[in-house]
Amino acid sequence: MSLRFEVDAVVLDIEGTTSATGFVVDVLYPYSRSRFAALLAERADDPEVARAVAGVRELLGEPDADAVRVEKALGQWLDEDRKATPLKTLQGIVWSEGFARGELVSHFYDDVVPVLRRWHADGVHLHVYSSGSVAAQRAWFTSSPEGDLLPLVSGLYDTENAGPKQEPESYRRIAAATGGVPERLLFLSDRPGELDAARAAGWHAVRIRRPGEPYYEQDLGGHPEAGTFDEITISARSNP
Structure with missing residues (x-):
């Protein structure tokens, strides 16, 4: 079943969401x-x-x-x-x-990059919010197996420039930084506590639930879930 949202921006967690925690x-x-x-x-x-x-x-x-x-x-x-x-x-x-140095190449689940490219082409702004530093995020997206993905991303946020990921105030800071209205923002993460915080800040939130990831068995907390990015349809304001 496809989940549908009319939002201006999608904010992505990395570990367990776009990419394997095991990596x-x-x-x-x-x-x-x-x-x-x-x-x-x-x-x-x-x-x-x-x-x-x-x-x-x-x-x-x-x-x-x-x-x-x-x-x-x-x-x-x-x-x-x-x-x-x-x-x-x-x-x-x-x-x-x-x-x-080319000693590391980042990991993305197979369903992620094609969907990110499509959302970006459709006018959806993409941001990243990870516990990994902004420097690590930039390197991660620059050094993917499919080349430099950083041009797809409008903003990078971590626990230093936004705050802890399980506190609603962090999501309010990101909304202010992006100029976005909370109800026009969607957060994707595998971790229920982070989704709770985003929802408390007025955001839409979807749990990405992939087998083998650490939080797979945790209670949903009332959040809609998707097994892959393909199950989420995004319409930006400018789109029909």
Whole structure:
């Protein structure tokens, strides 16, 4: 059964929605883990790295934590799949470099890219909201198996520039940033708590429910669901 929405913009989660969580956990997490030590040693004076390290120390409550302690904390947060902003920032730096060197290529489910191309061609604005940093999102969409998909995307949002994904205020910030009216925005995610927050902010929300993903068995929370992007039909305001 097709779900139909008349909206101006679609905001996409990545992990578990456009792309397999297993790829992130099994490929990207180990890649970043193996490179954190070198990043902290070689680029400690880089402003973005230094700001993220300060964020790690703040979360630890250890203002004098050295690079070894910071690396240990990052590894522990990876094991916990913690959505800590400084972790995501440092991951984004490492991943961006890996994508740029051709050592990494992102993953998209087969149904996703053709639908995103169609929605974009139909005048629907596409945005991304992920716990991964904006830098990581940009690299992800630039380095897809089907080439550079970044031209399809109008805006990128993460926990730093929008806020935590399970808080309604974050979705209000995104709506304001895009100039969109909440009832003309649609959020797609696999995680019920995120969908709850988007709905509380006045958005439409659809759960993407794919077998094998971590939240597959969770209660729907009253949200409509789709197994693939093909099951969602979008009409923009300018379309008939």
